Amino acid sequence: MIERLRVLDRYCREMAPQLREVGAALDRDPDSVGDFVHLPAFDVLHQVFMPAEYRNPGDLPPGADPAGSSCLEWAVALEAISYGDPGVILANAGPGLARDVVAALGDSRQQDWFFNRLNECPTWTFFALTEPNKGSAAMELETKLTPDGDDWLLNGEKRYVGNGARGQIGVVFCRRAAGPWGIEAVLVDTADPGFSGELLPMLGLRGARISRLRFDDVRIPADRILGRERPPSRRGLYGALRALLRFRPGLAAMVLGIVTAVAEYVLEQRPALPAADRDRLDGILDRATALRRLVHEVAADIDRDEVNSHRIGAVKMRAARLGEDATILAAELLGPASLVEHPWLEKAYRDVRGFEFMEGTANIHRLSVFQGLVRNDFFPVSGHATRA
Amino acid sequence: MTATLSPLSTVGCPALLDDLHERTLPGGLVASAAGIVLASSAALPEPGRLDRLGMRLGRATPSPPDVLARFAAGLLAVQRSLVKRTIGHAIRHLDGRSSSGNSLLVPQQVQAALAEVAMDIREVEQLPDTPGSRHRAYQRLTAAGRLLLGLLGASGFLSDGPGADLHLIEVAGNVYLLGEGRS
Numbered sequence: 001m002i003e004r005l006r007v008l009d010r011y012c013r014e015m016a017p018q019l020r021e022v023g024a025a026l027d028r029d030p031d032s033v034g035d036f037v038h039l040p041a042f043d044v045l046h047q048v049f050m051p052a053e054y055r056n057p058g059d060l061p062p063g064a065d066p067a068g069s070s071c072l073e074w075a076v077a078l079e080a081i082s083y084g085d086p087g088v089i090l091a092n093a094g095p096g097l098a099r100d101v102v103a104a105l106g107d108s109r110q111q112d113w114f115f116n117r118l119n120e121c122p123t124w125t126f127f128a129l130t131e132p133n134k135g136s137a138a139m140e141l142e143t144k145l146t147p148d149g150d151d152w153l154l155n156g157e158k159r160y161v162g163n164g165a166r167g168q169i170g171v172v173f174c175r176r177a178a179g180p181w182g183i184e185a186v187l188v189d190t191a192d193p194g195f196s197g198e199l200l201p202m203l204g205l206r207g208a209r210i211s212r213l214r215f216d217d218v219r220i221p222a223d224r225i226l227g228r229e230r231p232p233s234r235r236g237l238y239g240a241l242r243a244l245l246r247f248r249p250g251l252a253a254m255v256l257g258i259v260t261a262v263a264e265y266v267l268e269q270r271p272a273l274p275a276a277d278r279d280r281l282d283g284i285l286d287r288a289t290a291l292r293r294l295v296h297e298v299a300a301d302i303d304r305d306e307v308n309s310h311r312i313g314a315v316k317m318r319a320a321r322l323g324e325d326a327t328i329l330a331a332e333l334l335g336p337a338s339l340v341e342h343p344w345l346e347k348a349y350r351d352v353r354g355f356e357f358m359e360g361t362a363n364i365h366r367l368s369v370f371q372g373l374v375r376n377d378f379f380p381v382s383g384h385a386t387r388a
Numbered sequence: 389m390t391a392t393l394s395p396l397s398t399v400g401c402p403a404l405l406d407d408l409h410e411r412t413l414p415g416g417l418v419a420s421a422a423g424i425v426l427a428s429s430a431a432l433p434e435p436g437r438l439d440r441l442g443m444r445l446g447r448a449t450p451s452p453p454d455v456l457a458r459f460a461a462g463l464l465a466v467q468r469s470l471v472k473r474t475i476g477h478a479i480r481h482l483d484g485r486s487s488s489g490n491s492l493l494v495p496q497q498v499q500a501a502l503a504e505v506a507m508d509i510r511e512v513e514q515l516p517d518t519p520g521s522r523h524r525a526y527q528r529l530t531a532a533g534r535l536l537l538g539l540l541g542a543s544g545f546l547s548d549g550p551g552a553d554l555h556l557i558e559v560a561g562n563v564y565l566l567g568e569g570r571s
Contacts, residue, residue, distance in 0.1 A: 027437075028437075130542070133484065133485045133486065134485065134486070134487070137487050137488075140486075140487065140488070159542075160541075160542040200546060201546060201547040201548050202545055202546060202547055203441075203545050203546065203547045203551050203552055203555060204545065210542070210545075324534060328530065331562050331566075332527075332566060335566065335567055336420065336421065336422050336562070336563065336566045336567040336568075337420060337422045337424045337562065337563045337566075338562060338566075339558070339559045339562040339563070340424060340426070340438075340445050340559065340562075340563060343437055346437070346559070349558075350555060353534075353537070353544075353545060353551070353555075354545055356537070356538055356544075357538075357540075357541045357542045357544065357545060358542075361538055361539075361541050362538050363495070363497055363498070363501075363538070363539070366497065367497075
């Protein structure tokens with residue numbers, strides 16, 4: 001890992017322990033996030049997620065100097081913060097997953113509209129892709145964008161949208177015409193008439209405020225269609241896939257933060273684990289080490305514009321599984337009633353399950369790996385993939 | 389693909405636990421070997437972290453070993469029934485969703501996963517009724533339940549769906565089945 005990332009990693013790890021309490025508070029009351037946005041962890045998230053040209057001055061230590069658009073940087077920061085609590089990241093105000101779509105597709109006025117809003121006050125954003133009955137199959141989405149004079153009207157429903165009902169602005173994917181190039185990404189202001197959002201009751205990661213959204217004739221001025229000057233093949237669907245691929249290594253890194261925290265918690269609680277149990281825990285830590293290398297590898301590849309969706313999905317899928325395996329093992333090793341006597345463990349046990357479905361379930365990623373094998377594109381050519 | 393299924397029971401895990409308490413120890417609540425009681429919010433007074441999911445925690449003198457053994461066997465039966473019910477839920481859920489014009493029940497990997505879970509349930513039903521076997525069965529049913537929830541996507545993470553019942557039965561197994569018979 002290069003020195004700049006080491007500095008960022010150390011800084012995030014120092015602040016992570018105080019996030020346990022924040023995570024517990026968000027689990028009890030997801031709306032309490034406003035009480036914590038002054039904490040340094042939220043400043044770090046702002047620094048690493050905001051494009052450099054829109055970033056407020058922050059308090060990162062000398063030498064960290066975030067690029068603001070590096071997947072590897074996100075992976076390092078997100079793992080370290082998730083060691084404290086992953087829910088803090090998902091509950092956070094800021095550009096979130098919408099960031100990449102706006103940064104990649106938006107013209108300068110659209111980027112100003114979006115990112116300047118985030119700097120005015122804590123502003124939550126959303127990325128609305130998934131639809132009822134369709135899952136996140138982007139090419140099949142049905143939310144409609146129809147012309148109305150010089151403007152457009154947005155109609156349809158989205159489901160499982162993080163921060164959707166809490167957000168002030170967001171990106172909504174919708175269909176202007178048939179086919180993959182008929183998909184558009186539009187900027188939506190939730191104060192506009194016709195927008196409504198409703199929280200969905202979730203088992204874990206409650207700070208993410210996963211929501212159902214409805215759009216009933218929401219008026220979209222033409223200048224809110226992201227990348228409208230670009231060819232159709234380089235906007236809507238292109239933007240969605242680009243954002244998802246760039247965010248997946250970060251999700252995997254978040255699970256690794258939880259896994260490390262859980263393993264260390266077990267060792268603190270049971271320092272004299274029998275050898276057989278210690279061996280099982282070491283097996284979890286081995287897998288975390290291996291996956292961390294793979295996360296950094298795919299993230300560095302993305303930063304160099306070498307995007308392999310099969311490998312990226314595989315890393316996210318295996319990390320999600322490791323998270324479940326680690327928390328199940330921890331509950332067993334800490335003995336009877338551990339899930340009621342260790343509230344933090346019970347929360348981690350619930351939270352990690354959320355990573356299975358976020359940005360594609362395991363089965364979707366397995367199929368993608370299969371496609372990679374058929375195309376002879378899954379295993380890196382020797383010496384091709386890099387290590388951070 | 390059109391699935392033909394029996395109507396699903398809607399009785400949640402907390403109510404099923406209360407029923408098990410009543411059948412095992414009429415008029416009372418069974419406390420684990422560590423002195424923990426898990427029951428519905430209607431059966432226990434103190435609200436806690438699991439209240440949101442309809443379950444509460446209490447503390448009491450551990451119940452006698454024979455009572456605990458009967459409760460443990462019943463708990464495993466509740467877990468089997470919840471996993472079995474989730475198969476039905478998953479078939480309905482997937483049958484109502486489509487990709488590329490096909491029901492999500494069509495992919496072979498989905499069909500194989502559902503079949504694996506069904507076979508797990510049948511096999512676990514035949515295991516000997518001993519403390520160690522019960523705990524191993526609990527672990528296998530936990531894994532089977534997780535496999536099913538993976539098929540449900542985000543809906544398996546809703547706190548008013550089968551994911552919540554499977555979480556609660558996992559917590560209950562952690563309390564009553566883990567380490568059973570060792571003390």
